[in-house]
Ligand SMILES: Nc1nc2c(ncn2[C@@H]2O[C@H](COP(=O)(O)OP(=O)(O)OP(=O)(O)O)[C@@H](O)[C@H]2O)c(=O)[nH]1
């Protein structure tokens with residue numbers, strides 16, 4: 072399955088500015104992107120990065136540049152694949168296409184396989200993010216359109232209902248955890264430590280190398296930087 076991975080190259084991860092400087096945010100965002108691409112490939116998916124600007128590194132997959140805002144860029148990509156202008160359809164309708172965000176640093180092939188399977192059963196399969204975002208979805212209906220930001224999970228359910236599309240919800244901790252804020256870094260380090268055989272992936276290694284560690288001292292576990 073083709074998997075579009077939106078990626079912001081300009082001022083990424085601004086909500087981490089309290090703990091990372093701009094160069095660090097760019098490097099950390101790149102590490103998360105690579106983890107997501109590896110998980111997509113591990114799940115048998117075919118990743119395509121949809122970036123706001125050129126990416127000066129070989130990511131091992133195609134990169135399309137579209138400087139429009141996220142919603143417009145993703146809708147154009149969906150239209151090209153599912154819509155009337157070149158969607159690869161067959162008698163049963165277009166092939167499903169997935170969109171997975173580049174900040175799902177906990178994503179695993181297993182979690183993505185579950186999403187892909189749900190997207191073959193339902194018209195739209197959504198993995199909601201904590202806080203109401205849409206961290207990943209699969210769509211096979213040409214009329215489906217995204218409207219990101221805010222509680223986009225609810226908006227996408229409403230859009231699916233408006234076009235009469237069936238919806239499957241993928242209840243996955245790993246896909247629900249987008250790394251937006253400093254508290255999310257703790258989630259990444261916790262699961263990297265639990266999965267140490269897999270070494271936690273590039274993003275977790277990047278954090279550890281930058282001096283971050285878990286801080287379990289006071290209430291909810293957070294991170295501290297040594
Ligand atoms: N192609 C594209 N991707 C985007 C755009 N804005 C965000 N993204 C990507 O979409 C996903 C979700 O982004 P957000 O968490 O909302 O934004 P962010 O820029 O990563 O972080 P903040 O600056 O903290 O909001 C991430 O994979 C981003 O890299 C955009 O305008 N175009």
Ligand SMILES: C[C@H](OP(=O)(O)O)C(=O)O
Nearest residue numbers: 204205206219220221223
């Ligand atoms: C793009 C946006 O991401 P968030 O701002 O929730 O991280 C969303 O999922 O609608």
